[in-house]
Amino acid sequence: MLKLITFPRVSLASQLRGIKIISRYYSIARNSKVYPEEISLDGKTYKTDEWTNVPPYILELTQRRLHHDNNHPIGILRELIEKNFKGMGYTFYNDFTPGVTTFQNFDVLGFPQDHPGRSKSDTYYLNKDNLLRTHTSAHEHECFQTCETPGYVISADVYRKDEIDRTHYPAFHQMEGARIWTKSDKLEEIIAHDIEQIPKTNIIVEDPFRENCFNEGNPKQDYMTDNEVYLVSVHLKKTIEYLVNQVFEAARKSAKLAGSTEPYLNEPLKIRWVEAYFPWTAPSWEIEVWWKGEWLECCGCGIVRQQVLLNSGLGEEKLGWAFGIGLDRIAMLLFGIPDIRLFWTLDERFGKQFSSGNINTFAPYSKYPGIKRDISFWLPKDVTLHNNEVMDIVRTHAGDLTESVENIDNFVHPKTGKRSQTYRLNYQSMDRNLTNSEINVLHNNVEQDLKKLFDVEIR
Numbered sequence: 447m448l449k450l451i452t453f454p455r456v457s458l459a460s461q462l463r464g465i466k467i468i469s470r471y472y473s474i475a476r477n478s479k480v481y482p483e484e485i486s487l488d489g490k491t492y493k494t495d496e497w498t499n500v501p502p503y504i505l506e507l508t509q510r511r512l513h514h515d516n517n518h519p520i521g522i523l524r525e526l527i528e529k530n531f532k533g534m535g536y537t538f539y540n541d542f543t544p545g546v547t548t549f550q551n552f553d554v555l556g557f558p559q560d561h562p563g564r565s566k567s568d569t570y571y572l573n574k575d576n577l578l579r580t581h582t583s584a585h586e587h588e589c590f591q592t593c594e595t596p597g598y599v600i601s602a603d604v605y606r607k608d609e610i611d612r613t614h615y616p617a618f619h620q621m622e623g624a625r626i627w628t629k630s631d632k633l634e635e636i637i638a639h640d641i642e643q644i645p646k647t648n649i650i651v652e653d654p655f656r657e658n659c660f661n662e663g664n665p666k667q668d669y670m671t672d673n674e675v676y677l678v679s680v681h682l683k684k685t686i687e688y689l690v691n692q693v694f695e696a697a698r699k700s701a702k703l704a705g706s707t708e709p710y711l712n713e714p715l716k717i718r719w720v721e722a723y724f725p726w727t728a729p730s731w732e733i734e735v736w737w738k739g740e741w742l743e744c745c746g747c748g749i750v751r752q753q754v755l756l757n758s759g760l761g762e763e764k765l766g767w768a769f770g771i772g773l774d775r776i777a778m779l780l781f782g783i784p785d786i787r788l789f790w791t792l793d794e795r796f797g798k799q800f801s802s803g804n805i806n807t808f809a810p811y812s813k814y815p816g817i818k819r820d821i822s823f824w825l826p827k828d829v830t831l832h833n834n835e836v837m838d839i840v841r842t843h844a845g846d847l848t849e850s851v852e853n854i855d856n857f858v859h860p861k862t863g864k865r866s867q868t869y870r871l872n873y874q875s876m877d878r879n880l881t882n883s884e885i886n887v888l889h890n891n892v893e894q895d896l897k898k899l900f901d902v903e904i905r
Contacts, residue, residue, distance in 0.1 A: 485572055488543040492572040500570045500578065501842050504605060507617040508544045508578065512789060513601045516802035519777045520619050520789060523693070524601045525803070527621065530692045534643070535596040536623070542585050542602050544578050551577060551584040554757045555726040567832035570605050570616075578605035582622035582770060583726060589624070590758035596640075597625035601773070607834040610841060610851040612785045619773040624750065625681070626766035637677040644684045647691040652718035653683065655731065664721045664729040669752050670765055678749055679729070682767035683719065686733050686745055689771075690717060694735060696805050697780045704782075704807040710738055722746055726754050727768060737779065745771040782807040785876065787846045793877055816849055816874030817885045821893060823902035825865045831900055836869055839899070843891045849874035866905065 481494040487508065515521040528538050551557075552564055562568060563580060570578040579585075582600045589598045600622040608614045627633060659679040660666040666675045698711050716736040724730045727748025734741040747769035755764045774786055781800070783789070788796055788808075795811040825831060837851045848871070855868035871892075873885050896902045 487545045487572065490545060492545070492576050495573045497566065497571040497574040499566050500572055501838070503842065503845065504570055504578070504616060507790070508603065508605075510617075510790070511603070513540060513603060513619050513773070517797070517800055518789070519781045519783065519800055520773055522800060522802065522805065523773055523777045523780060524619075524621065526693065526696060526805070527689060528599065528601075530689070531599060535625075537589075537593050537595045537598045539585065539589060539598060539600045540602070542588075542600065544603060544605065545572060545576060546579045546584040548575055548577060550587060551579055551581070554587045554754065555583055556751060556753055556757075557725050561725070565832075567834045568607050570607065580604055580606050582620040583768070586622065586624065586726070586754065586768065587758045590626070590755065590760055596627070597623065599623045607838050609833065610837045610848055612787075612849065613775065613778070615774070615786045615790070616838075616841065617790070618786070621771045621773055622768070623685075623770075624766060624768040625685070626750075626755075626760070626764055627678070629763040629765065634673060634677055637674075637681055641677070641681050641684060644681070645688055647687055648714060649687050649691050650714050650716040651687065652716070655719055655721065655729075656680070656683070660729045664723075664731075667728055667749070667752055669762065670749070674765065675729070675749060678765060678767055679731075682747055682749070682769065683731070683733075686747060686769055687717060690733060690735055690744060691715060693776055693780060694737065697737075700780065700805040700807055701782075706807075708738070722748070724748055726751055742775075742779070744776065745769055780805060784808075784810070785849075787849075788876060790846060791876060812876065814875055814877070814879050816872045817880050817882065819871045819873070819885065819889045820854075820868060821871065821889070821896075822855075822866060822868040822905040823896060824905060825867065826901045826903075827864075829900060829902075831867065831902070835900075836867075836896070839895045840871060840892050843895070844871075844873055844888045847873050847875055847880065847888070 481498045483494060485492045485494055485498070485500065485505070487505065512518050512520040513524050516525060524540070552561070557563060569580055572578070579602070581604055582602050585600050585602070589600065602620060603617055604620050605617050608616060627637060630636075659676055666672070694715055701708070701711055718734050718741070719731050720734060722730045722732040724746055728751055730746065730748030732743055733745045733747070735744050747767065750766050750768050752762070752765075756762070774789060777783065777789070778786065799806065799808060833853050840851050841848050850872045852870045853867060854870045855866070857866040858864070859866070871889070873880055873888065893904055897904065
């Protein structure tokens with residue numbers, strides 16, 4: 447069982463010193479392409495190797511456990527969902543540590559060896575065989591084997607190298623759920639009964655796949671009958687619809703309490719189902735919610751592939767569904783939070799606005815202007831530089847002063863064949879005004895790392 451770690455409120459100066467220390471350490475490690483011989487994480491020690499690419503600032507984030515904090519929007523949202531699912535046959539897992547094996551994160555789920563998610567440009571590796579989980583599905587194998595209730599729900603922090611903007615962060619939170627049945631002569635009767643136990647909602651549902659839930663492009667699995675697929679998919683979709691209803695009705699109530707009179711707050715909630723593809727489910731779908739005049743992707747789900755169940759040692763008689771939802775994006779909507787970086791701030795003006803069990807709309811306390819810088823460079827011949835690598839270097843030096851990084855130009859010289867990239871970096875603090883001189887230092891450090899690590903020629 448993990449011990450909940452609480453962090454004292456610290457001054458902005460202390461935060462900035464921490465960023466500088468992390469930046470300098472990581473720059474030294476990256477420039478020499480050498481990591482410490484060992485990395486310690488949650489009481490375990492990992493021998494580093496040529497796959498190691500986890501910077502210190504990411505390792506520090508693994509200790510925050512925001513989904514454990516009942517006074518933080520992520521923790522409040524987790525509690526809201528769990529509260530509404532209690533008594534419905536689910537076990538809740540919140541204490542899994544972020545270090546997992548490649549088997550747990552990829553192999554058992556059927557990810558092919560050439561899947562882009564396995565690449566070092568997408569994933570933070572502790573070493574060749576261990577990494578920071580990229581999704582909560584990394585614990586599916588263990589839960590299938592140990593869960594004593596029909597279903598389970600996992601909440602956890604996950605890590606991915608990603609683009610940088612107001613809705614993306616290298617650490618975020620997911621909720622994973624699943625439900626399993628055992629084949630028998632009364633299976634269809636049992637599932638039909640379970641469907642009736644799901645609380646009803648007034649959602650307006652658009653689902654062209656409810657009756658015809660599989661097709662050539664979104665096929666069913668051979669080990670299930672047509673009616674089994676239908677019943678399991680109906681149970682899955684009604685469960686997700688109930689989840690979405692509880693979350694967005696809470697958001698509606700919060701907005702009204704804050705004094706909002708927007709017309710959408712008096713409209714019935716509307717959702718639609720679209721077909722999707724995931725390596726570990728078939729058939730698969732995504733649910734979208736009509737909210738504030740646009741369709742929002744909220745949740746991916748589907749019927750668990752039999753091979754995943756077999757890999758987990760459940761046997762051929764098991765079948766069921768699974769879903770995954772991003773908590774950060776939903777929390778941003780629920781609490782009216784405009785920038786994902788705010789979830790990780792230690793500024794008291796953010797933290798004091800929220801308390802356990804209460805849904806309230808975030809009150810912005812400041813908006814400071816940003817400082818933009820462009821960086822252009824020629825790439826050496828035969829060198830491939832992924833956008834995520836550039837963004838990881840920027841975040842290493844600038845930390846959460848990085849509001850966005852955008853690849854705005856890719857150019858090939860018509861005569862020399864040399865390749866050029868240009869990125870636009872927007873540095874912006876949520877707490878204070880930045881100065882040109884401090885940004886010049888950070889930006890210069892980014893340029894130096896790009897030159898040393900990738901041998902680029904700054905234009």
